[in-house]
Amino acid sequence: MVPQNPILLIMAPMPDSFRLGDLILPQDGAGPVAFNRAKFPGIEAIEAVLAGLSFTLTYHRAEEARQFSSEGKWDPIFYSPPKQPLPAIGITLSDHIISAKHDSTVNKTLLQLARIIGEALEAKSVVWQPAKLHIGFEYFTEATSQYSDGGPFPVLVQIAISESAEGIFQTSGLSYFSGQEMRLSAPSDYPPNQVIKRLVRIAHDIASNGKIDTPIEAEGFVPGEMLSLTPSSDLAFVDIAIAASSPRQLH
Incomplete structure (x- = not known):
């Protein structure tokens, strides 16, 4: 067909x-x-x-x-x-x-x-x-x-990122690769470009390695930063929260 x-x-x-x-x-x-x-x-x-x-x-x-x-x-x-x-x-x-x-x-x-x-x-x-x-x-x-040529997964070509009115960043298109989309929230003083940088990195991991099926706590991208990854009951979404102690350095 x-x-x-x-x-x-x-x-x-x-x-x-x-x-x-x-x-x-x-x-x-x-x-x-x-x-x-x-x-x-x-x-x-x-x-x-x-x-x-x-x-x-x-x-x-x-x-x-x-x-x-x-x-x-x-x-x-x-x-x-x-x-x-x-x-x-x-x-x-x-x-x-x-x-x-x-x-x-x-x-x-x-x-x-x-x-x-x-x-x-x-x-x-x-x-x-x-x-x-x-x-x-x-x-x-x-x-x-x-x-x-061995470079990073082209997230910005194959996965869309949008921000809701509540300050939550969400992917669209990640489910094509993993059957799962992401919703990510960060402290209010995080610049949007830094939130997107982290979302891109996590989206790359999920697209390459598969969906998150159990809750995970992991170290973040800078000292004092922690990531909490919680999949929904149907695994269609994974909610990611960024928590950070102060002071911190964002790169």
């Missing part, structure tokens, strides 16, 4: 006459990506295989792609969406790897495929649906390339 709601979309200027079967990548046929153009006959979809993993590519014309990038629905990251929507190529994990979507190899390969296709099409942005993020392609390439 061809997916109707891809997890990642590459927004790029493509002519009205474009067809997915026309997609050509550098060294097509001899490069790292292999296409099976016959898997979905009569449907605007093809199979792409990279590093032994298969993905489904779908084509979405500009009006159809509008729903994926409409203003107010998605958080723009290093990108100002154009007034007129661009068409998009969507990527979805195939059935045989969907259960391993949290695996770093699967995730890195997905992001690598997006970079390869995006570079070939001179893409402007990428939409990451699990976190409702609309990311400038240049930043997407930089952050995910570092990740592929």
